[in-house]
Amino acid sequence: xxxxxxxxxxxxxxxxxxxxxxxxxxxxxxxxxxxxxxxxxxxxxxxxxxxxxxxxxxxxxxxxxxxxxxxxxxxxxxxxxxxxxxxxxxxxxxxxxxxxxxxxxxxxxxxxxxxxxxxxxxxxxxxxxxxxxxxxxxxxxxxxxxxxxxxxxxxxxxxxxxxxxxxxxxxxxxxxxxxxxxxxxxxxxxxxxxxxxxxxxxxxxxxxxxxxxxxxxxxxxxxxxxxxxxxxxxxxxxxxxxxxxxxxxxxxxxxxxxxxxxxxxxxxxxxxxxxxxxxxxxxxxxxxxxxxxxxxxxxxxxxxxxxxxxxxxxxxxxxxxxxxxxxxxxxxxxxxxxxxxxxxxxxxxxxxxxxxxxxxxxxxxxxxxxxxxxxxxxxxxxxxxxxxxxxxxxxxxxxxxxxxxxxxxxxxxxxxxxxxxxxxxxxxxxxxxxxxxxxxxxxxxxxxxxxxxxxxxxxxxxxxxxxxxxxxx
Amino acid sequence: xxxxxxxxxxxxxxxxxxxxxxxxxxxxxxxxxxxxxxxxxxxxxxxxxxxxxxxxxxxxxxxxxxxxxxxxxxxxxxxxxxxxxxxxxxxxxxxxxxxxxxxxxxxxxxxxxxx
Amino acid sequence: xxxxxxxxxxxxxxxxxxxxxxxxxxxxxxxxxxxxxxxxxxxxxxxxxxxxxxxxxxxxxxxxxxxxxxxxxxxxxxxxxxxxxxxxxxxxxxxxxxxxxxxxxxxxxxxxxxxxxxxxxxxxxxxxxxxxxxxxxxxxxxxxxxxxxxxxxxxxxxxxxxxxxxxxxxxxxxxxxxxxxxxxxxxxxxxxxxxxxxxxxxxxxxxxxxxxxxxxxxxxxxxxxxxxxxxxxxxxxxxxxxxxxxxxxxxxxxxxxxxxxxxxxxxxxxxxxxxxxxxxxxxxxxxxxxxxxxxxxxxxxxxxxxxxxxxxxxxxxxxxxxxxxxxxxxxxxxxxxxxxxxxxxxxxxxxxxxxxxxxxxxxxxxxxxxxxxxxxxxxxxxxxxxxx
Numbered sequence: 001x002x003x004x005x006x007x008x009x010x011x012x013x014x015x016x017x018x019x020x021x022x023x024x025x026x027x028x029x030x031x032x033x034x035x036x037x038x039x040x041x042x043x044x045x046x047x048x049x050x051x052x053x054x055x056x057x058x059x060x061x062x063x064x065x066x067x068x069x070x071x072x073x074x075x076x077x078x079x080x081x082x083x084x085x086x087x088x089x090x091x092x093x094x095x096x097x098x099x100x101x102x103x104x105x106x107x108x109x110x111x112x113x114x115x116x117x118x119x120x121x122x123x124x125x126x127x128x129x130x131x132x133x134x135x136x137x138x139x140x141x142x143x144x145x146x147x148x149x150x151x152x153x154x155x156x157x158x159x160x161x162x163x164x165x166x167x168x169x170x171x172x173x174x175x176x177x178x179x180x181x182x183x184x185x186x187x188x189x190x191x192x193x194x195x196x197x198x199x200x201x202x203x204x205x206x207x208x209x210x211x212x213x214x215x216x217x218x219x220x221x222x223x224x225x226x227x228x229x230x231x232x233x234x235x236x237x238x239x240x241x242x243x244x245x246x247x248x249x250x251x252x253x254x255x256x257x258x259x260x261x262x263x264x265x266x267x268x269x270x271x272x273x274x275x276x277x278x279x280x281x282x283x284x285x286x287x288x289x290x291x292x293x294x295x296x297x298x299x300x301x302x303x304x305x306x307x308x309x310x311x312x313x314x315x316x317x318x319x320x321x322x323x324x325x326x327x328x329x330x331x332x333x334x335x336x337x338x339x340x341x342x343x344x345x346x347x348x349x350x351x352x353x354x355x356x357x358x359x360x361x362x363x364x365x366x367x368x369x370x371x372x373x374x375x376x377x378x379x380x381x382x383x384x385x386x387x388x389x390x391x392x393x394x395x396x397x398x399x400x401x402x403x404x405x406x407x408x409x410x411x412x413x414x415x416x417x418x419x420x421x422x423x424x425x426x427x428x429x430x431x432x433x434x435x436x437x438x439x440x441x442x443x444x445x446x447x448x449x450x451x452x453x454x455x456x457x458x459x460x461x462x463x464x465x466x467x468x469x470x471x472x473x
Numbered sequence: 474x475x476x477x478x479x480x481x482x483x484x485x486x487x488x489x490x491x492x493x494x495x496x497x498x499x500x501x502x503x504x505x506x507x508x509x510x511x512x513x514x515x516x517x518x519x520x521x522x523x524x525x526x527x528x529x530x531x532x533x534x535x536x537x538x539x540x541x542x543x544x545x546x547x548x549x550x551x552x553x554x555x556x557x558x559x560x561x562x563x564x565x566x567x568x569x570x571x572x573x574x575x576x577x578x579x580x581x582x583x584x585x586x587x588x
Numbered sequence: 589x590x591x592x593x594x595x596x597x598x599x600x601x602x603x604x605x606x607x608x609x610x611x612x613x614x615x616x617x618x619x620x621x622x623x624x625x626x627x628x629x630x631x632x633x634x635x636x637x638x639x640x641x642x643x644x645x646x647x648x649x650x651x652x653x654x655x656x657x658x659x660x661x662x663x664x665x666x667x668x669x670x671x672x673x674x675x676x677x678x679x680x681x682x683x684x685x686x687x688x689x690x691x692x693x694x695x696x697x698x699x700x701x702x703x704x705x706x707x708x709x710x711x712x713x714x715x716x717x718x719x720x721x722x723x724x725x726x727x728x729x730x731x732x733x734x735x736x737x738x739x740x741x742x743x744x745x746x747x748x749x750x751x752x753x754x755x756x757x758x759x760x761x762x763x764x765x766x767x768x769x770x771x772x773x774x775x776x777x778x779x780x781x782x783x784x785x786x787x788x789x790x791x792x793x794x795x796x797x798x799x800x801x802x803x804x805x806x807x808x809x810x811x812x813x814x815x816x817x818x819x820x821x822x823x824x825x826x827x828x829x830x831x832x833x834x835x836x837x838x839x840x841x842x843x844x845x846x847x848x849x850x851x852x853x854x855x856x857x858x859x860x861x862x863x864x865x866x867x868x869x870x871x872x873x874x875x876x877x878x879x880x881x882x883x884x885x886x887x888x889x890x891x892x893x894x895x896x897x898x899x900x901x902x903x904x905x906x907x908x909x910x911x912x913x914x915x916x917x918x919x920x921x922x923x924x925x926x927x928x929x930x931x932x933x934x935x936x937x938x939x940x941x942x943x944x945x946x947x948x949x950x951x952x953x954x955x956x957x958x959x960x961x962x963x964x965x966x967x968x969x970x971x972x973x974x975x976x
Binding site: 566567568 | 818819840879
């Protein structure tokens with residue numbers, strides 16, 4: 001039984017700020033757009049909405065604290081835009097046909113241009129005890145508090161790299177939780193050369209200052225050059241340990257301090273969700289600040305594959321404003337390429353959009369430079385620390401197969417199972433690669449991630465075969 | 474309508490106990506009509522729009538499963554459906570991601586202990 | 589560089605040959621274009637170690653099973669080899685009749701533990717089977733292993749015995765002095781050797797052609813679908829006639845395999861239509877798969893020959909040039925035995941199994957003319973009955 005095929009000129013994957021702006025920009029130029037989003041409602045991670053069943057008096061609070069959010073969603077309400085919520089792209093076939101599923105059935109989407117606005121996720125960081133319940137990523141805690149309105153603990157230790165920690169600490173304190181410490185891995189002295197890029201972004205600097213003041217008012221220590229070194233407990237985390245790190249990011253044992261906690265929040269930056277881009281064949285470049293791979297794109301947000309664009313956190317993790325600006329550029333270029341914009345109008349609108357994007361990018365790049373990923377953070381594990389959470393593969397097992405000749409992520413996967421599980425390496429690839437680099441002498445940038453094959457996320461066989469409720473031929 | 478049984482659940486840490494309902498933030502929010510789900514056959518309150526992870530945490534369950542090989546406790550980690558650690562069995566179906574699955578009235582949730 | 593034997597290809601055949609040859613004291617160099625051993629078909633199959641359902645290669649497979657019994661210990665490696673049996677299921681009378689003919693012939697060849705079983709017995713062995721199954725053919729001494737572990741184990745064992753493996757190196761040409769092989773030219777220089785073995789699988793033909801021997805090989809594509817883990821419920825390796833084959837790995841994932849698709853461009857891709865079709869096929873046989881998640885897929889390049897049999901042995905007309913290729917569907921089980929046989933031949937010994945059906949030049953000397961007329965047939969998505 002052949003699968004249903006729909007077609008449209010432009011597909012946008014992801015309904016966060018980048019995807020919404022891309023779709024809206026193209027739609028107003030006349031392009032028919034399908035937006036595919038795996039969540040129940042638009043907004044992505046940044047504008048995570050509260051459930052519609054919750055009656056929330058404060059409009060801003062209903063949109064994770066962002067009053068501008070509903071204006072953003074309104075942009076999707078356009079006759080040229082069709083939004084598919086709770087639908088995910090699980091494969092790319094023949095270079096331009098997307099396979100979609102809603103967990104009940106699958107159908108194909110034939111399209112001419114694609115904007116991939118698939119966002120990013122919390123960067124995993126492995127250390128002894130990181131798999132304990134109660135050890136959360138920042139996104140998990142923000143989502144629980146801001147959209148599910150639940151506090152997942154009472155006594156938090158925050159450990160991370162980047163200004164998002166301040167935002168979370170502020171929020172936790174205002175929600176009535178205790179924050180015992182914020183361990184910031186950045187070195188304020190090393191980031192000075194990036195400070196000029198912050199020039200002019202007074203509102204952001206003021207925000208940061210306010211967050212710092214909240215912390216000191218509440219007597220929450222903010223320790224720079226500190227990382228989390230372990231989490232321990234029985235069925236939930238009960239003790240978290242931090243230590244000061246040296247210039248290379250290696251913990252100094254004499255400086256270890258322990259805290260009684262019931263929750264740990266890890267904010268060590270983001271990793272782009274590039275799997276769909278990789279499935280299209282888009283090439284990835286190694287980013288020196290991130291010390292990981294991002295989809296490559298040009299000034300027009302086009303990837304190495306003609307007609308495939310990226311926008312937002314999936315490529316430049318600069319936050320919602322950068323995402324929106326990039327989405328707008330991608331939408332403009334796609335509309336122009338599809339013939340919906342005249343050359344002069346296109347150039348005119350690009351001339352307006354580019355400086356905005358450049359200015360935002362300068363700030364983002366400065367922050368990325370200040371908070372660049374310190375190589376020592378990749379070596380906080382012990383031999384018995386789990387690296388691949390899905391398959392329970394520990395550091396020692398990975399090191400053994402590397403010693404036996406597995407010289408890249410693919411071979412380590414085949415011989416140790418690390419990366420073979422449900423998440424297909426999203427969590428462990430950036431943890432395993434540094435071990436391969438250290439043991440084999442290769443540069444991290446040479447350890448290209450494994451090929452992204454379908455399904456990009458699990459799909460029930462019944463949905464794949466036909467309809468899950470009636471799987472007959 | 475009979476009163477919903479919300480047993481006090483303690484999150485053990487030192488000698489400080491915490492009653493489950495305190496984890497839900499009030500802030501003037503009106504949640505819809507409460508319903509019941511069971512976790513390991515024990516009834517707990519849930520509200521429309523909450524996902525299973527929320528209900529589990531509110532019920533005092535930090536560990537959502539025990540890993541198949543080494544039996545280590547696992548729970549919520551990424552919170553957005555990509556790490557596959559928050560897996561629970563729901564109505565007989567194993568390996569369901571609690572963080573992205575809405576709770577439905579009458580759901581039977583089991584903490585996975587078998588491989 | 590100078591050595592005794594150069595082996596083109598670091599798959600299971602090449603690495604096994606290297607292992608057995610180095611075990612006899614020969615200096616061996618393996619040339620492998622990929623970054624590791626066994627990354628092509630040798631590592632991209634469902635892991636079946638099977639005797640039943642073969643044609644001319646049955647004696648070879650039976651010898652191979654004897655070898656497999658001690659392999660993990662010999663190679664000092666975990667191979668996840670299990671002798672949990674192989675069951676072929678017929679969904680109609682015609683299929684069952686074909687299986688019955690096979691049983692008769694296989695038992696004549698000495699495969700004594702193969703037998704027909706009733707539908708009821710099939711249901712006993714495989715819970716959750718569809719009522720559509722009418723009969724089965726079971727072989728108890730068949731089994732399975734983990735392909736991703738086996739070839740690396742051979743390569744490591746070979747290296748422990750002094751073999752050298754050059755990864756990331758592509759063989760370009762045979763070097764000959766008159767009609768005697770003298771080595772191999774690679775993209776990293778020339779290697780002089782007294783013997784050369786062609787174990788290059790789908791890429792083998794050009795080297796054989798250089799030696800004046802036409803070995804028609806056409807590349808195929810196989811796809812594997814891997815499900816999430818589940819508690820153990822499928823014990824033997826299963827083939828559903830005209831549908832697909834599957835087995836449950838020790839880790840708990842179910843591996844569903846489909847082979848026989850054409851692949852002129854030597855690509856490894858997974859195509860939507862056949863994946864969907866085979867998911868549907870499998871649901872017909874195991875309806876409980878409906879709610880089971882597919883978590884990954886991958887493809888492999890296989891090789892087909894006009895008569896479905898491999899080419900094994902000395903290449904006539906060129907001294908000291910040996911070949912073992914064309915193994916579609918049997919490389920994993922038979923590969924180690926082919927390596928052992930080549931090592932014997934090179935060492936001056938004999939093959940324990942007749943190699944007449946596998947003569948490398950059987951299509952070159954074809955009365956009907958040149959190799960072009962020896963068309964390769966693809967099984968397609970239909971698992972054809974083996975005997976006619």
